[in-house]
Amino acid sequence: MKVPLGTPTRRAIPFKDRGGLAAVVKELTEEIRELYQADTVPWVVGYSGGKDSTAALQLVWLALQDLPVDKRTKPVHVISTDTLVENPIVARWVTQSLVTMAKAAEEQQLPIQPHRLTPEVKDTFWVGLIGRGYPAPRPKFRWCTERLKIRPSNSFIRNVVREHGETILVLGIRKAESQARAKAMAKHEKRRVRDRLSPNANLPNSLVYSPIEDWSNDEVWTFLMQYPNPWGHENKDLLTMYQGASSDGECPLVVDDTTPSCGDSRFGCWTCTLVDKDKSMAAMIQNDEEKEWMLPLLELRNELDVRNEEGYRDDKHLRDWRKMNGTIQLFNDRIVHGPYTQQAREQWLRKLLNAQAWIRKNAPENVRDIELITMDELHEIRRIWVFEKHEIEDSLPRIYEEETGEKFPGEPLDEHLTLAGDEVEILREVCGDDELHFTTVRELLAVERRFRTMTRRAGLFEELEKTIRRGYYQDKDDAEAYALRIRKAQEVPELPLFEEKAADAPA
Numbered sequence: 001m002k003v004p005l006g007t008p009t010r011r012a013i014p015f016k017d018r019g020g021l022a023a024v025v026k027e028l029t030e031e032i033r034e035l036y037q038a039d040t041v042p043w044v045v046g047y048s049g050g051k052d053s054t055a056a057l058q059l060v061w062l063a064l065q066d067l068p069v070d071k072r073t074k075p076v077h078v079i080s081t082d083t084l085v086e087n088p089i090v091a092r093w094v095t096q097s098l099v100t101m102a103k104a105a106e107e108q109q110l111p112i113q114p115h116r117l118t119p120e121v122k123d124t125f126w127v128g129l130i131g132r133g134y135p136a137p138r139p140k141f142r143w144c145t146e147r148l149k150i151r152p153s154n155s156f157i158r159n160v161v162r163e164h165g166e167t168i169l170v171l172g173i174r175k176a177e178s179q180a181r182a183k184a185m186a187k188h189e190k191r192r193v194r195d196r197l198s199p200n201a202n203l204p205n206s207l208v209y210s211p212i213e214d215w216s217n218d219e220v221w222t223f224l225m226q227y228p229n230p231w232g233h234e235n236k237d238l239l240t241m242y243q244g245a246s247s248d249g250e251c252p253l254v255v256d257d258t259t260p261s262c263g264d265s266r267f268g269c270w271t272c273t274l275v276d277k278d279k280s281m282a283a284m285i286q287n288d289e290e291k292e293w294m295l296p297l298l299e300l301r302n303e304l305d306v307r308n309e310e311g312y313r314d315d316k317h318l319r320d321w322r323k324m325n326g327t328i329q330l331f332n333d334r335i336v337h338g339p340y341t342q343q344a345r346e347q348w349l350r351k352l353l354n355a356q357a358w359i360r361k362n363a364p365e366n367v368r369d370i371e372l373i374t375m376d377e378l379h380e381i382r383r384i385w386v387f388e389k390h391e392i393e394d395s396l397p398r399i400y401e402e403e404t405g406e407k408f409p410g411e412p413l414d415e416h417l418t419l420a421g422d423e424v425e426i427l428r429e430v431c432g433d434d435e436l437h438f439t440t441v442r443e444l445l446a447v448e449r450r451f452r453t454m455t456r457r458a459g460l461f462e463e464l465e466k467t468i469r470r471g472y473y474q475d476k477d478d479a480e481a482y483a484l485r486i487r488k489a490q491e492v493p494e495l496p497l498f499e500e501k502a503a504d505a506p507a
Contacts, residue, residue, distance in 0.1 A: 015219055025227065028211050032060055032211065036063065036067070037067075040164075041165075042074050042076070042164050042168075043076045043167070043168045044169050045077065045170040046169065046171045046172070047094075047098075049090060053171075054172070054224065055212050055215070055220050055224055058227065060170060061231065064112070072109070074111065077115060078101065078115065080094055080114070080115070083144075083148040084118055084124055084377075085126075086269060088270070088294065088367065089241065089284065089291065093238075098114040098116055100231055101231045119151060121374075123147035123148065124380075125148060126381070127377050128143060129304075130348050130352070131380060132339060133320075133344075133345055133389075134339060136273040138273065138274065138313065157169065161204070166206065167205070169207065169208050170209050170210075170211070171209070171210050174214070174216075196210075198210070244283065244287045270294075270301055273305040281294060281297065282298060293359055293364065296355035296358050297359075300352065318340055319337040319340055320340070321335050321337055322338050324338055328479050330480075335483070342385075342389070346395060349381070352372055352373055353404055355372060356373065357403060359372075375409065378408075382396040386413060390443040427442065436474075443467045443471070444467050447463045447464055448464075
């Protein structure tokens with residue numbers, strides 16, 4: 001029977017076909033206890049602070065509570081990856097939850113050990129974008145996920161495997177999240193080596209256990225509202241946080257690059273440009289006056305998502321027409337642009353520091369200590385600019401002081417620099433408006449300076465040659481024309497077809 005348009009539909013009653021909530025929870029906690037006691041393999045629970053991972057962890061916690069203390073023999077590591085550019089509201093929620101969790105586990109004599117993971121300084125978002133000049137992430141250049149999420153979590157899991165031989169990874173993934181998720185989970189189900197344990201293709205010697213894989217969205221919330229959080233972090237506050245944002249799902253623990261971007265959800269990175277809009281942060285700001293202090297973050301995120309007048313993503317004017325290694329790459333006879341230019345990177349740093357300074361001055365008292373970029377990241381960006389990109393002006397301390405009003409807490413680099421500040425200005429005057437000429441000479445001087453202190457200067461001429469090749473062109477058009485000539489010269493000429501002719505000579 002067809003339902004007429006506009007007719008309200010009745011939502012399915014949670015757990016109705018499985019005997020009700022209490023029966024499902026009883027069955028799952030018994031299963032968890034059985035799996036836990038079956039071997040000595042340690043567990044790693046992925047926790048993002050969202051509804052699904054909270055439900056999965058809560059089931060594990062409830063199951064272990066009913067075990068005698070002497071049966072709680074192996075550790076359960078709870079890992080939460082903080083990308084350092086998480087939505088600030090959610091980041092604070094998760095951090096406080098981990099603190100509460102550690103205290104409650106100790107009081108209840110549970111072998112649960114929470115861990116807050118962060119990317120290495122060299123892998124952080126701002127070191128990649130402002131330091132190295134990686135353009136804001138795009139679906140076809142998703143450089144952030146691997147560095148910010150996959151590496152920290154996988155590194156921790158590999159260390160557990162290295163120490164114990166194997167591990168069981170408990171995740172709050174559900175088939176109802178998306179068709180892609182359901183398809184992937186169904187594929188792994190066929191290869192299960194034990195009941196409910198699926199192999200992990202990306203992490204050898206680790207099995208995945210997903211206790212709520214068949215739950216619906218409503219069933220997750222029913223469980224969280226009916227069963228109090230066992231470590232004392234109110235689930236009603238979690239519901240309030242969800243209600244203040246969009247209706248999309250949470251950002252899960254990411255252990256591979258098949259996990260979809262979570263920038264459109266409430267638990268994504270506030271810098272995410274993999275989606276058209278950050279609906280979650282916009283909703284939070286719109287729904288709660290106390291969260292209006294996040295407006296500078298939303299504005300900066302939208303500026304990172306550079307668009308042209310037609311609304312298409314286009315940041316070519318902010319990027320070098322050479323690739324990171326100085327080569328020229330063509331696509332459809334047009335240059336493929338590389339990293340952000342020095343000017344663009346300095347401008348992004350100014351905007352970020354300006355946003356941080358404004359929030360610290362105008363936000364509510366409890367968030368005025370916010371750190372949008374850490375001092376370790378600033379030191380690493382400064383190192384990359386001066387020693388890898390040869391930007392010997394050493395402009396970061398000056399930018400920091402101009403935007404924050406505070407002196408940069410870093411040591412002077414004068415003894416490491418090729419030219420002093422006034423000498424750099426003289427060089428710029430000599431080169432005039434020819435920016436390519438200026439950067440090439442600057443890099444040549446920096447290369448020579450680097451090799452000057454070496455006992456053996458092997459490799460000097462090769463580095464000088466690379467620098468000259470980078471600055472070989474007059475401008476972008478000259479580089480494009482040169483690349484086209486080289487490509488044409490390398491093409492194999494088309495040979496004329498061979499035609500057989502009858503021979504006049506006798507056989």
